[in-house]
Amino acid sequence: MMSSYSSDVKGGGRGGMTPTPTKIPKHRSRSLSSVSCGSLHHGRGCCAGSSLERLSFLRRSGFRSDITITFPGHDVELKAHRIVLAVSSPVFDVMLYGSMAVDNVLSLPEDPPAAFEWILDYLYCDGCDVPGAHIREQVFRLAHKYHMCSLYHLCSQQLQADVTPLNFSSIYDVAVLVEDEEILEKCERVLLMTDRVLSSPDIVKLSRPALRSLLQHHSLTPSSETIVFQAIINWGCQKLKGKAEDDLRKDVISEGDRLSLRQEVEEFLPLVRFLSMTTEEFVVCVVPSNIFTSQECIAILKRIAGIEGPDLPEVASCEYTRKRKSRPAKESHRQSTEASGDPAAKPPLKRLRGSELKRYSSVREKRH
Structure with missing residues (x-):
């Protein structure tokens, strides 16, 4: 039977006498094991058996949450607990408990809501599943941003396997x-x-x-430098589409769009080896883009054809006339096989010379 000690002492006064135990009435002597979780927690469900189940309940219900996370520009609010964020990230520890700690609302304008919500599930529920393809790069960025080491390495391994x-x-x-x-x-x-x-x-x-x-x-x-040039043009057109409502056509563009596109990609053009192209490649693939003026096109074409003429324009100043150097065939085959993940693909066998073939045959005869 449970007992407590009275604040009074036997015989009254405060002479340090042995305290007299006071019996608990029978109707109050029930052990805690006989008290239902519902009567203690009003049916909230936070008396789950394991710590993981209790954390999962906190995540789902927002019970006793003390911070609201918002994403300006998005109609999303997430409930969380400061201590869970702080023990998971040194960055959040400073943001929530440091000198610049926020009150009740944490605004994250640069973070994508879907990726951050996945991270919350991971922190509370000790998730081992990797994020889906649509948010994996975003989760990886956030793990790096907030110094979440275990999540960072999980995402890194997934990205290495999936590229x-x-x-x-x-x-x-x-x-x-x-x-x-x-x-x-x-x-x-x-x-x-x-x-x-x-x-x-x-x-x-x-x-x-x-x-x-x-x-x-x-x-x-690349097999041709025109592929490099076209990739740059596609990239520049996409950037301009993000800035304007009108789409740019990739074949022929207006004068105003030409200037805008050139400004967008101008820093990359000196990295293109225009002189490694043939005159036909340049006329068919580069001239229609209207990136260069007529005078600039003539100067580049003359250099490609080996005809003396004006200097190359600064925007196309790369002097390389050869194609980009490939790796040795054996190494390229091995690495491209590893990249494609094809275990059946093997590098070509080395052709044996006459003397090597004779020596190889004699060794085999001795063994047999």
Whole structure:
């Protein structure tokens, strides 16, 4: 039977005498095990068996939440608990408990709501599932931004496993931003399939720094430099579409659009090896874009044809006349095989010379 001690002492007074135990009435002596969770917590459900279940309940219900997360420009509000965010991220620890701590509302104008909501589920529910393809790069960026190490490594491993020529640009973009060497190494292998990477619609998703990094990459080996030029034009047109309602046509554009497009891509044009093109490639693929003036086109064409003429325009100042150098065939085959994930593909066998063949045959005869 449970008992408590009275504040009085035997015989009265405060002489330090042994306290007299006071019996608890029978109707109050029930153990806590006999009290239902519903009577203690009013049916809220927060007496789940495991700590994971209790955290999951807090996430679902918002019970005792003390911070509201908003995303300006989006009609989304998320309830959370300061302590959960703080122990998961040193950045949130400073934001919520530091000298600049907010009151009850945390505004995150730069963060995508769907990705952040996934992160909340991960923090509360100890999720091990990787984020879906539509938000994985966003989750990876946020994990890096808020220094969530375990989530960062989870996303990094997923992106390394999933990179292909079709989604190369979106993954390469975030890898350049956070300087993740492991993802960049995998992207380098996939980049051996340069034509497929540059022709992918995903190319327009590259940020300006990532596009510059890609154009300067030593593994960029297109079959023709026109593919590089067209990728830059596609990227520039997409950027202008985001700034205006009218779509740009990729074949022929107006004078006003020509100037706007040129300003958008001008910093990348000196990285294009125009002199490695044939005159036909330049006339068919470059001239119709109206990126260059007539005088600039004539100057470039004369240099391609080996005819003396005016200097190259500054915007097309690359002097390389050869195509971008490829890696050795054996290494390129090996790395492109690894990038494609085809275990059946093997590098071609080395052809044996006559003397080597005789020596190989004699060794086999001795063994047998």
